[in-house]
Amino acid sequence: MSTPKRPGGLGSLWINPVLDKEFRLRMRTPRSFIALLAYVFVLGGLAIGFIYVTMGFQNSQAGMRFDPTTSRLLFYVLSIAQLVLIAFMTPALTAGVISGEREKQTLNILLTTQQSSSAIVLSKLASSLAFMVLIVLATLPIYSVVFLYGGISPSQLILVFLFYLFTMLLLGAIGILCSTLFKRTIMAVIMAYGMTLFIFVVTGVAYLLLFAVVQQTYYSGTVPPKYSWVGFILGLNPAGALISIFEPGISKQAFLVNSGNLQDDAPIALWLEFLLVYAVVTAGALWIAIRRIRPVRRRKAEDEETVQGEEESAVAEMKSVPGKSDRS
Amino acid sequence: MIEISELSKRYGSFQALDKISMTIGAGTVFGFVGPNGAGKSTTMSILATLLLPDSGTAKVSGYDVTRHPKEVRRRIGYMPDFFGVYDRFKTDEYLHFYGASYGIARTEREKLIPQLLELVNLSDKKEAYVDGLSRGMKQRLCLARSLVHDPEVLILDEPASGLDPRARIEMREILKELKRMGKTIIISSHILPELAEMVDEIGVIEHGRMVAQGKVSDIQSRMRVNRVLHIRTLGRQEELAVRLRDEEHVSRVLDDANGIQVHFSGEDAQQMHLLRRIMDWEYEVVSFNEAQTNLEDVFLEITKGGAAT
Numbered sequence: 001m002s003t004p005k006r007p008g009g010l011g012s013l014w015i016n017p018v019l020d021k022e023f024r025l026r027m028r029t030p031r032s033f034i035a036l037l038a039y040v041f042v043l044g045g046l047a048i049g050f051i052y053v054t055m056g057f058q059n060s061q062a063g064m065r066f067d068p069t070t071s072r073l074l075f076y077v078l079s080i081a082q083l084v085l086i087a088f089m090t091p092a093l094t095a096g097v098i099s100g101e102r103e104k105q106t107l108n109i110l111l112t113t114q115q116s117s118s119a120i121v122l123s124k125l126a127s128s129l130a131f132m133v134l135i136v137l138a139t140l141p142i143y144s145v146v147f148l149y150g151g152i153s154p155s156q157l158i159l160v161f162l163f164y165l166f167t168m169l170l171l172g173a174i175g176i177l178c179s180t181l182f183k184r185t186i187m188a189v190i191m192a193y194g195m196t197l198f199i200f201v202v203t204g205v206a207y208l209l210l211f212a213v214v215q216q217t218y219y220s221g222t223v224p225p226k227y228s229w230v231g232f233i234l235g236l237n238p239a240g241a242l243i244s245i246f247e248p249g250i251s252k253q254a255f256l257v258n259s260g261n262l263q264d265d266a267p268i269a270l271w272l273e274f275l276l277v278y279a280v281v282t283a284g285a286l287w288i289a290i291r292r293i294r295p296v297r298r299r300k301a302e303d304e305e306t307v308q309g310e311e312e313s314a315v316a317e318m319k320s321v322p323g324k325s326d327r328s
Numbered sequence: 329m330i331e332i333s334e335l336s337k338r339y340g341s342f343q344a345l346d347k348i349s350m351t352i353g354a355g356t357v358f359g360f361v362g363p364n365g366a367g368k369s370t371t372m373s374i375l376a377t378l379l380l381p382d383s384g385t386a387k388v389s390g391y392d393v394t395r396h397p398k399e400v401r402r403r404i405g406y407m408p409d410f411f412g413v414y415d416r417f418k419t420d421e422y423l424h425f426y427g428a429s430y431g432i433a434r435t436e437r438e439k440l441i442p443q444l445l446e447l448v449n450l451s452d453k454k455e456a457y458v459d460g461l462s463r464g465m466k467q468r469l470c471l472a473r474s475l476v477h478d479p480e481v482l483i484l485d486e487p488a489s490g491l492d493p494r495a496r497i498e499m500r501e502i503l504k505e506l507k508r509m510g511k512t513i514i515i516s517s518h519i520l521p522e523l524a525e526m527v528d529e530i531g532v533i534e535h536g537r538m539v540a541q542g543k544v545s546d547i548q549s550r551m552r553v554n555r556v557l558h559i560r561t562l563g564r565q566e567e568l569a570v571r572l573r574d575e576e577h578v579s580r581v582l583d584d585a586n587g588i589q590v591h592f593s594g595e596d597a598q599q600m601h602l603l604r605r606i607m608d609w610e611y612e613v614v615s616f617n618e619a620q621t622n623l624e625d626v627f628l629e630i631t632k633g634g635a636a637t
Contacts, residue, residue: 017428021414028416104412109473112376112406113429114398294397295380 018110018120022097022127032131039085039135040142046081047142050074072151075143076246079160082139083167083242087200090132090168091192094175096185097124098293103185117290121180125172125286132168136161159245163271167238170278171196173285180289203237207254215256226264231255235273244270329354329481329512330375335384337370337536344370346536347384352514352529354480357507359527359544360516361627367536368516369409372485375514376406388481402430405474409486409516413466415459419450422458422469423476430477437476444472448502464495471502482506484515500526532630540630547626556619557599560587562612571609575602587615 026032054070098121101107110120146152175192182188207230214230231254234240244250251266258264268276330352337345345367352358360368373379374386377397385392391399414422420441427437445451448468453461461469467487474482487503488496504526506513517523523530524544532540532547540547561568569583577594592599603616 017425020428021417021425024421025414025416105408105410106412106414108373108376108378108408109406109411109426109470110429111378112401112404113426114401114431114477115429116398295378 016115016119016123018115018123019127022124023130026127026131035089036135036138039089040138042085043078043081043139044142047074047078047145050077051145068149068151070151071146071149075146075152075156076243078139078143078146079242079246080239082136082164083238084200086132086136086164086167087171087196087238089135090128090171091175091178091189091196093128093131094125094172095179095189095192097128097176098179098289099182099185099188100179102183111294117293121176121286121290121293125169125176128175129165129168129172132172133165136164136168156246160242163242163245166275166278170199170282173282173289177285177289180292199236200238203233204239207233207237207240227255227257227267231266231270232273235268235270236277238274241271241274329356329389330358330514331385331387332371332375333385335371335374335386336382337367337374337379338382343536345374345381348533348536348538349384350531350538350541352512354512355510356529357503357513357515357527359523359530360514360533361523361530362516362533366533368533369485370536371533372406372408372483372514372516375400375483376404376408377401378406402477403479404481404483405477405479406483407470407474407485407487409489411470413458413469415457417458418454419445419456419458419461419469420454423472426473427476432477440476444475447475447505448472449498462495464491464498467491467495467499468502471499475506480512482511482513482515484513486516488517530626532627534630540626544626547630555592555599557590557592557602557616558587558619559590559606559616560614562614564611568606568609568611575605577602 051074054074098107101110143157146157147154171192174195175188178188178192178195179185182191210230210233214228231251234254240250240254244254248269251268251270252264254270255266257266330350332348332350334347334349335345336343336347348367348371360371362368370379371386374381374393375388377393377400380394385394387393388400389403391403393400414425417425423441423444424434424437427440428434432440442451442454445454448471450465450468450472453465458466458469467490471484471487474484484503488499491499503513503515507526515523515527527544529541529543530547531538559568559572565588566583569581569588572578572581572588572590577592577598578590579593580591582589592602594602599618603613606613606616
């Protein structure tokens with residue numbers, strides 16, 4: 001009886017069947033197009049609303065004017081709004097990808113194929129992120145308004161989009177982790193949103209409270225420290241990190257660096273801290289998801305140590321018994 | 329081909345498998361029978377590398393399911409009792425996806441998939457969305473899916489459950505064809521007469537324990553502790569029935585228009601002796617035969633509590 005060929009090669013890694021399946025099935029439902037339309041509609045509405053309010057306000061003051069400063073402000077507003085929308089969309093897209101397969105009773109079949117756990121988990125993450133990237137790219141025409149009036153460089157826009165990509169990766173990894181750990185999709189979605197809320201809101205509120213407390217005692221000593229630890233809390237908040245890309249000086253303010261001494265600087269830029277900390281979280285979440293998707297893997301590692309010895313003795317036994325290797 | 333040794337699995341306080349052992353040779357069609365919750369699906373899930381046993385070993389083609397799961401997966405085709413399908417796929421896309429998941433090249437799949445669809449009588453549904461297929465068609469498609477990588481072993485958990493009689497017959501014919509192709513098949517089913525037609529060996533499992541295993545005929549002969557004899561005479565039937573009640577090894581006698589039904593616990597020699605006694609009593613015996621024990625009778629006999637092995 002023939003044994004099928006092993007999957008392998010660069011091609012099979014790049015055009016993974018699970019990824020291919022996810023792309024096809026996602027685009028065969030009207031839900032994806034409705035989500036895309038709604039997303040662009042919300043962000044576009046926000047941009048138009050901002051322009052309308054700003055122009056209306058200026059009209060009443062000193063004539064209509066949309067200068068680069070206002071354009072820059074629009075960019076900030078759009079970028080923060082986009083970050084919030086990403087925080088809403090990404091868990092919804094990823095928290096059901098594994099638990100959904102489990103509920104539809106397709107996961108067991110998928111797990112008996114030659115697809116590795118990492119291929120399944122990473123393909124599902126890549127497919128969800130690809131759709132999010134499509135959505136974010138679809139908002140580029142809205143950003144063109146900003147370029148029309150100036151105030152923002154293309155490199156800043158690229159940095160912001162790279163930041164989005166990383167945030168999507170983080171939230172996607174958390175979503176997939178919840179989807180793997182919880183059998184029911186509804187639980188996975190709730191937990192994914194809970195963690196997202198923690199990252200977006202709890203870190204921000206914690207920073208504001210601790211900042212107020214620290215600020216009261218900070219300058220009471222004879223020699224104030226170079227910086228305060230409280231800035232590290234803000235570095236865990238996506239909005240804080242994003243703003244530090246627009247305004248690098250905010251990192252110094254967050255860490256309460258003495259503004260009188262120009263040589264003193266923040267210990268780390270907020271966005272860099274965000275990147276480093278959450279890169280570890282992302283890798284950890286994906287690692288756990290890959291480990292937990294398939295029950296057999298958990299014991300495999302434990303057995304691996306004893307297997308080697310057993311296999312060696314089995315090989316020795318086969319060699320000592322003529323013809324035994326043919327039968328096995 | 330399949331070797332299971334002292335396999336145990338517990339879910340909380342429920343002992344799903346209790347040190348079951350069995351060996352299934354290459355090319356054998358093995359019927360796995362037992363009441364609901366007996367441990368059939370658990371055993372099959374362990375063989376399919378989807379569950380870990382608590383203790384014991386299970387090997388497929390010499391590969392341990394816990395230590396070499398990838399090698400095992402390469403060699404098995406698994407069809408669970410409950411399964412879902414990707415509704416938004418077309419039938420051939422569905423098979424292409426699984427073929428690709430097993431690393432089969434597209435050119436090879438292009439040749440293979442029409443053959444598989446023909447085998448399961450779905451050639452005319454190639455372009456149909458899976459969503460629109462009937463339950464029986466989905467079962468057949470899932471069977472085709474489990475064959476896409478030409479596995480040595482097929483693990484089929486209740487493949488005919490929930491099917492109407494026609495779909496069940498179609499499924500049975502496909503399984504017979506697979507048997508002819510030399511596949512090693514382990515199949516569980518509640519429809520015992522259907523299993524009896526195609527299996528070489530059966531294993532009866534109850535409360536997580538293997539209570540009987542072997543060739544169907546061997547188990548049937550072992551289970552004939554209460555054989556049923558049908559006797560028909562020309563006249564004096566009621567009188568014979570009364571006389572038979574006092575005979576040794578006769579536990580029950582039923583007398584009706586079709587003849588006398590005797591529940592007999594003796595061996596062949598005692599049966600022959602009984603026939604000789606009836607002839608000596610000068611009854612005109614038209615027929616004296618033993619009712620064939622079918623798989624259902626065997627199953628009921630075994631699972632009432634006694635071990636037959």
